[in-house]
Amino acid sequence: MIMKTSITRLLLILLACTALAGCREDEVVMPAENETVPDIADPDTQIQGMYVLNEGNMGSNKCTIDYYDFPTGIYTRNFYGERNPDVIKELGDVGNDIAIYGSRLYAVINCSHKVEVMDARSGRRIGQVDIPNCRYISFHKGNAYVSSYVGPVLVDPDSPKGAVYRVDTLSLAVTGRVSVGYQPEEMAVSGNKMYVANSGGYRAPLYDNTISVINLEEFKQVRQISAAINMHRMRRDEQGKLWVTSRGNRQTQPSQLLVLSSEHENGEMELTDMLPVPCSNIAIHGDRLYYISSELNDYTGTNSISYGIIDTRTKKVIATNFITDGTEHEIKMPYGLAVHPETGDIYLTDAKNYVSSGTLYCFSPEGKKKWSIRTGDIPASICFLPKSTSGN
């Protein structure tokens, strides 16, 4: 009897320990977190706010959207989660691109194989478009175009060519698909042509070195421009030139910056310049192209990073440090880059070690830090929300 009571007592103690240590509770939907940015935005711009897409590390399902509202200065982390608590397994795994077209916000979620479509103002979910291994999005005449690493399986099933999917932005239906090069990344439209940067990343070391040209009216690839290996970014400047980054192969082929421009009357673009500027990200504002360049020093294991500006008219580097106040020493892994379309403020994200919260920095056009704030994991892509949105 005595023993029995001791055992009971022991059990009770154990149970008490457990209770002290904590029990499971209902899993609550991740709440949003609000923080006020210590800066007052210019009230006279036509920009209401900006969205930051945080990739989240692969397999973590921690892709989130943050929203920064300029008039109130409130920065909201996990904005999507709060607005859409009933979406099973939240926004998804590895967000790769975010953009606004008309009144809708589109987020390309790479490892969830979908494009999430939301109301641009409320962030409420409207629907999704399933596209396998989707990468980037761009828009033209009521259609969204989404690059995908996996196209229709063709001759070589081991490494199928990639594709660009056409999505009707009203119905969210896929209305077409065109096969392009291997593992296509960013796209840009010029005239009635779409240019697609192919990487061939799945075929390393046999990277793709072509830019696909799609005639948007027929929605067919009409040409491939031989350029440089492993291309990634593609942006159009005010003069209509296309700026394309090549990641190189990290051994024999360096990373560089390419320019496509049109010298023909028909507007066809050709490769005209190859600048020896290694860029991991670029953003164009007026006739300035801001870039982040980072290279690993093999001996110290540290990154040598520079933040430069190129004049898009002369194609010359006009500054090698657009951060002028020493803040660059705080930044571990510069990642996302965007420039406010009106004020010229520079937004730069730090992805740190890819598995912890990032930081969003805001710099004045003169390169002085205005503020910084914590983001989700791997802040990558940024888009601006206009005060008035129209269309669909």
Add this chain to the structure above:
Amino acid sequence: MPPDDNGSFLCLLMNTTIRRALLILLAVNAIAASAVTSVKENADTTLSLTEVTVTAVRPQTEVIPAQKLSGEELQRLNSNSVADALRYFSGVQVKDYGGVGGIKTVNIRSMGTNHTGVVYDGIELGNAQNGQIDLGQFSLDNIEAISMYNGQKSDILQPARDFGSAGTIYLRTKTPEFSHGETYHARAALRFGSFDLINPSALLELRLSSHVNASLSAEWINSSGKYKFRYRRVNPAGEIAYDTTAVRQNGDINATRIECNLNGNLQNGEWHFKVYNYNSERGVPGAIVNNVWRRGERIWDNNSFAQGSHTQTYGNFTTLNNVKYSFYRTHYVNNDDKQIKVDNLYKQRELYFSTANELMLKRWWRLSVSYDFLWNALDADMHDFARPDRFTNMVSAATAISFNRFKAQASMLGTFIHDKLRGKKAPEDKHAFTPAIYLNFQPARTRDFQLRAFYKRSFRMPTFNDLYYADMGNSRLDPERVTQYNFGAVYSRSSHGFIPEARISADAYYNRVSDKIVAYPKGQQFRWTMLNLGLVDITGVDLSGLITVNPTYELYLTLRGQYTFQRAIDVTDPTDSYYRDQIPYIPRHSGSAVVNATWKQWSLNYSFIYVGARYNQQENIRYNYTQPWYTSDISISRDITINHVNLRALVEINNLLSQDYDVILNYPMPKRNWRVTLMVNI
């Protein structure tokens, strides 16, 4: 990040790395250890007469005994694998990716999986590729005992390699024991249950002569790996936001294990020989994320090894010699039509030789010297693969003194490593000297209460993946180092009365992991590399207790409990947002309790496991918070003996309350599940 050459790919790499961990395993042998090991665990009821004889020659030598589960107790623990059973040890965290075929690795006292040595019948299992042993691959079918030592087994007659790990798990398979007149034993078992599990196994033991016996053990396991899991979220008002139940896919396994042993007794010695093969095909279920409920990864493992061991005592001198060759073949395929196609074949070879020699100078003073040689090679059909060979030489010297009330042991291990690469320059040779000191003091005349302490330094070499994996590896890596300090006390008594056995122990420890090898982003975006970056401080307390009562005739009640507190914080860099935060997947509090009642031929077992709140990434913020989980498992068994034939039926129900939990984020665990075991012993 783009999965092509970038960051997400890293994840892919890391995951596959872990998967590849599967590789290896099994090794074996030699039960040489039995003479040596069993002797030390001299409470083991399975000791044979021969061993007892040996015991007389070599008195109990361990300074600090192991945590141990064996025999009947182990069989009743509702465990599918060795990893499941290790959850009942204090200081251990098991990473469990879920399911019958899911990967399970263990981490002792937060120092990291790569610091855990796993010894199978006397010889350590190796995995030079990624340094991790998947303990989910080891079923408990033929395991007789699992022992876990913090630091090393504090014996001095052991291979040099055994002095090397920061924590060591010893698995011992069943060794035949025949009573007079017996010539064979046979056992057949059939397990079946949830996940469409079918798991027949057989064991045959033969007495070949008065000095030689043999055993053959074989097992087949097949399971669809399908189980229901549920994700449910509520909004802050308590209303259901979503509630979805789905079936885990691509977690199937089909595996066979065959093991043959020959054991011999000699005058003042013994020898053992083992061959082993594990062959499996399994799906890798992968993370459950938005819009992805099924993946296409598969792994085929074919792991074989042969090992032999010989122990001989000549007067005051004892020598223990081991040899082993192993070949592990792993084929990994990713067939997911939305992802990069992967189809890689890896081959690992290992050759091992060890000689351990002990001299008893006085009855209270012993010395030992061991030398081990280890060759590892990895080959893969990947572009530009370095095909590394590693040659490791280890030399240890140890001494032990043993008085009535005081025991001490000191050892020093020197490790010398040389890597060779095809077509590339290998990194410089590395070497390390790692000392350990173990003390045990009995303050009173009675043996019931003892104080103990140890200090140990150890290191782990960067694995082949850390050093040479595609262009993520960094051949300049240094070994990752660990220093441990432990102080503890144990009270135990056994008698024939109302309380046949009682034991309680407490240990407090401080560990420091420096030059921790972590993946770090490399210059160009999306690229990762491995760096010696981390510094982790670990402070912990392990408590464990056991009490058996015998209130009435034939009724025994045993209560076993353990509790672990761990504060394992990252102190690498004060500018990190996770500086001084608890490292991922280490709970502050964890523990388990097992209650067992046996009455005549009946046995009832209830076990409870608790793992407290953890963070799934480095920063201790709510977005990384993972809830505690706790499961109750129950089993009941009954034995029947008819004409020397023993029959047993065992029914288990696991996760009785059907808790929906993840051990690893996005790897959901099964809800309530069951298993039946039918066994015949002749």
